[in-house]
Amino acid sequence: MDLAREIASLKARRNAVILAHNYTLGDVQDIADFLGDSLELARKVTATTADIIVFCGVHFMAETAAILNPGKTVLMPDAFAGCPMANMITPKELAARKAELPGVKVVTYVNSTAAIKAMSDICCTSANAVKVVQSMGNAEILFVPDQYLGHYVQTQLGKKLHLWPGFCPTHRRIRPRDIQEARNAHPAAKVTVHPECMPETIAMADHVGSTSGILRYCRESDADEFIIGTELGLLHRLKKENPSKRFYPATELSDCPNMKLTTLEKIFWSLSDMEYEITVPEDIAERARAPIERMLEVV
């Protein structure tokens, strides 16, 4: 069976659109109608005229799509594709921390559950975190759940934030030692890393950006070689879009197993059986929508 062709015909029959994150498997990226970072995907879901959104990524992204599109059906080909960082904070824990910091404004990275977003003042992605925090003026900020992205924002704005101790296990595997070894092996290469990396790793990079930021940097740079400090899936798109340039992962260990759960077979079955529908309880969705929309207004 030609899966790509079968998926295309099912998609047309169902008036569906396939959105995929930059970290998904190469063959999933290749059949997606739209490929992007978390911010681009969140914007795209509000613009689509499709009835069904097949989300190839992780659970919090599909939840965001469902929150922003109450009338549409959002499907995930693998319902178990979660994000460990999103599970590093619970509503009870956040409520307790807020009680310790009266008047604090909560800025929540979109890599979080809908229930956490519902308790937040504004959301951000890795592409707009600095601008979002900047938009909060002099307010005291509790930044959740990614301590490293929060730390990066602090260094960019020279402003102290209260940081939640969450992190991305995939990006934490990219150590300063890996950057040094990659630089030794490829001395002419530029180093670009994601802000989910540890501060010590970020300090060694020439550039820091979200997945779309890394793509832009590599496209626009005069350099021919790049060391990439993010999840390995981005290498597929980097190589495809820049065939004359060379890309080396900072480490082969920066793989996100959840992003790799979505396969062409599962997309086919998802569209065929209309599974697995992602829904958010209306009371939570209503409260989570405002901080997401506030973010989309800022940038």
Ligand code: 13P
């Ligand atoms: P961006 O899509 O914002 O680059 O984030 C990376 C990520 O970890 C998504 O899970």
Ligand code: SF4
């Ligand atoms: Fe979560 Fe990290 Fe995987 Fe992104 S790469 S989904 S932050 S575990």
